[in-house]
Amino acid sequence: MTKRFKICLGISCAIFALALILSIFGLGINQGIDFAGGMAMQYAMGKEVVQTDVEDVFKAMGIEAAVTVQGANHDEVNIRIKDIASEDVQTIQQRFVEGISEKYPDVQQSGEVNYVGPVAGRTLLSNAFWSVVIASALMLVYIAIRFDFSSGLASVLGLVHDVLMMLSFMVILRSVVQMNSTFIAAMLTIVGYSINNTIVIFDRIRENVKKYPSEARVAIVDRSVRECLGRTLNTTITTLLTIVTLYVMGVASIKEFALPIIIGILSGVYSANMINGYVWAMLDDELSAGKKAKKAKTAKA
Numbered sequence: 391m392t393k394r395f396k397i398c399l400g401i402s403c404a405i406f407a408l409a410l411i412l413s414i415f416g417l418g419i420n421q422g423i424d425f426a427g428g429m430a431m432q433y434a435m436g437k438e439v440v441q442t443d444v445e446d447v448f449k450a451m452g453i454e455a456a457v458t459v460q461g462a463n464h465d466e467v468n469i470r471i472k473d474i475a476s477e478d479v480q481t482i483q484q485r486f487v488e489g490i491s492e493k494y495p496d497v498q499q500s501g502e503v504n505y506v507g508p509v510a511g512r513t514l515l516s517n518a519f520w521s522v523v524i525a526s527a528l529m530l531v532y533i534a535i536r537f538d539f540s541s542g543l544a545s546v547l548g549l550v551h552d553v554l555m556m557l558s559f560m561v562i563l564r565s566v567v568q569m570n571s572t573f574i575a576a577m578l579t580i581v582g583y584s585i586n587n588t589i590v591i592f593d594r595i596r597e598n599v600k601k602y603p604s605e606a607r608v609a610i611v612d613r614s615v616r617e618c619l620g621r622t623l624n625t626t627i628t629t630l631l632t633i634v635t636l637y638v639m640g641v642a643s644i645k646e647f648a649l650p651i652i653i654g655i656l657s658g659v660y661s662a663n664m665i666n667g668y669v670w671a672m673l674d675d676e677l678s679a680g681k682k683a684k685k686a687k688t689a690k691a
Contacts, residue, residue, distance in 0.1 A: 398660070402551060410560035419560045422570035422646075423506050425515055428472035429479050431503045433487075436496025438464045447489035453482065456568075458642045466500060468642055470568075479505050517572040518555040522553060525581055537592055540673035545588045548666040549638050552584045553577060555657040556650055563649070572647040580654030583629075587662035591618050595667060607671035626659050 412418065423430055440458050444467050448455040456470040471482065483503065490497050526546050534542035556577060560569055594614040602610060630652065637648035 393479055394571075395665065398664040398687070402555065402665070405562075406554055406560050409483065411567030412561050413566075417564065418562070419557065420564040421474060422568035423470055423504075423567060425512075427506050428470060428474055429482070429503060429505045429577050430468070430470045431483065431499065432463070432466060432468050433490075433493040434466050434496075434498055434500035435490075435679060436465065436498075437494065439467055439494065443466075443493055444469070444490060447486055450487055450489060451482070460641050479503065506521050512573070513627040514571060518577070521574075521578060522549075522581065525578070526550070529585055533592075537596060538674075540670050540677060541592050541595075543673060544670040545585060545592070546659045547669055548588055549581055549584060551661045551665065552580055552654060552657045555661075556654050557609045559653045560650065565648055567649050572643065573650050576650035576654060579651060580658060581653060584658030584662065587622065587625075587658055588666050589670055590621065591615060591667055592670065595670065603609050605675050608668065611667035612673050615667060619663075620665060622659060629655055 430487075439459055441457055444457045445455065448457075448469075448471075453471060453474075458468040459472075460468055462468050469486075474482065481529055485497075487497060526549050529549070530542045530546045532542075533545050556573075560567065560573070587636050594617055595610060596618075596640050598610045600614075605613075633651050633655065637645055637652060640648060
């Protein structure tokens with residue numbers, strides 16, 4: 391394998407290891423109410439709001455709440471509270487309005503109050519896991535038929551890499567973003583985006599194998615990646631321009647979707663160009679060596 395491949399694989403493993411260590415020490419993924427359970431509510435305050443004013447009300451109630459100020463005039467707040475029972479939802483709303491009305495007399499509810507129980511959160515997490523597993527298995531079958539088994543296995547390993555990379559950065563950036571149902575949508579989006587990049591390069595690899603049958607597999611991968619580089623840069627940059635704009639200018643819920651997408655796009659391009667092809671080369675070389683050994687053994691017999 392090339393030195394570049396080893397370096398890239400080492401970088402990925404280091405990121406995974408960092409995320410694992412943080413998780414072991416209790417600094418894992420910051421799960422939102424969609425997974426951990428809890429409630430979310432949104433209020434229009436009637437004027438520009440100071441975040442600490444809202445947080446102080448909940449502290450007086452003995453409740454830990456995540457407060458996000460939003461709206462064009464910074465006059466709305468999005469509130470998320472974990473680990474509460476469904477029967478406490480109405481009481482919390484009433485006590486919050488009574489407490490905040492002293493400073494913001496025009497406060498009023500501006501969105502639906504959503505409550506998610508812990509059982510529903512676990513079900514969502516389980517469904518997300520199986521969605522990725524099933525999608526990966528079906529892609530393995532399709533690519534193995536369309537190309538070869540080595541390509542299919544390398545592609546699926548690339549998908550696993552990209553999903554793990556997204557999860558790792560959700561750990562590393564836990565203070566910036568929570569994991570909610572929007573993350574699942576982002577993850578499934580990236581699974582499709584990433585496999586598309588990989589398929590384009592593998593298609594070029596297949597063409598170059600026919601053109602240069604005597605060339606080493608690693609050299610063919612290098613050639614194919616270079617030939618696809620212009621297309622890769624064009625599609626990646628134009629996609630990132632849109633997603634980064636959404637992240638910069640979007641509200642909190644949009645940011646929760648856009649940030650994992652940005653990470654996933656970068657990871658997908660990174661793995662498709664720097665890892666997946668070389669994994670295919672390694673697998674194909676091993677398969678060819680196995681076939682040659684089997685033929686030699688048969689000839690001797």
